[in-house]
Structure formats: structure tokens, C-alpha cells
Amino acid sequence: MKTNDGQKNHFFEITGEPLDVGEIARRVVLPECGATVTLDGYVRKFTKGRETDYLVYEAYEPMALSEMEKLIDAALEKFEIANIGIVHRVGRLEIGETSVVIAVSSPHRRAAFEACEWLIKELKRTVPIWKKEVYADGETWIEGDSAAFN
16 A cells, blocks of 8 residues: 655555545545535446456555545636545445545535546556456456446
8 A cells, every 4th residue: 555645645555455435525624615526436236237256456555545646636726626535446346335535525525526536537447457256157357447437
């Protein structure tokens, strides 16, 4: 796991450990902010009508962390936000387990909502993290924004 702790404590991490959504969200709270928007991406039971048994996430960690840092920098330029945290889990995840948390704090909620949505779309598009969906009758690797959740 790598953490980047800058002036505002932005952070980006990859871990094999279960994610605590509340703890991650609280890490971006700053006194000048009035809102935190948090995305809790978790494993669902059905994808495109197919029943999922579990998922496996893999990452090219050095590049994934570098891309997460670039996303944070870009979001800070693009939106009026104060602090960002991105944590993605790798390994085997069961139905209902959290795979990714993105938390964004800002003085006002609208910017935090817009930044959080932009961050998940860009993360799925640019960060080298792959998902294998395992079903009772087979498995499929999903890459980036071709993944089925929006």
C-alpha cells in the first residue's frame, strides 16, 4: 500500500485488506469544507443478467498509483474541491464487499458530487486495474471502462 500525504492529505492507495468506507471518508474532511461525497463501489450479485459468484481484482500497482495521483491532480484543477482520497482493493472479493472508495470534500456539495463522478469514470478508464468476474459456469476478465457498472 502506498499513501501520498500532501499539504491537504490527499491520498491514493491499493490494498488487499477490507475497506472501511466511513474511515476513508473521514480522512478527507477539512475544517473549511461543508460536504464530503463518497462513492462506495461494491460487488453485486448480477451483471448483465448473469449471476456472479465472486470477483478478483488485480492491478499493476506502480502504474495504478501513478495514475491515481494524476487523477487527483487533474480533479483539483478541474473542480472547486479541497481534498480527495481514492482506495482500491485487490484480491478476491465476495458479494457485497467494497472494491473501491472515492471520497471528495469541498466547501460546497455540488463540486464534490461532480468531482466524485468524474473520478470514478476516469479511474475505470485510465488506471490499470482488472476485474475477473467468476460465475458458476465460467469467468470473464473485464478491463477499465468496459466494466458493467456505471
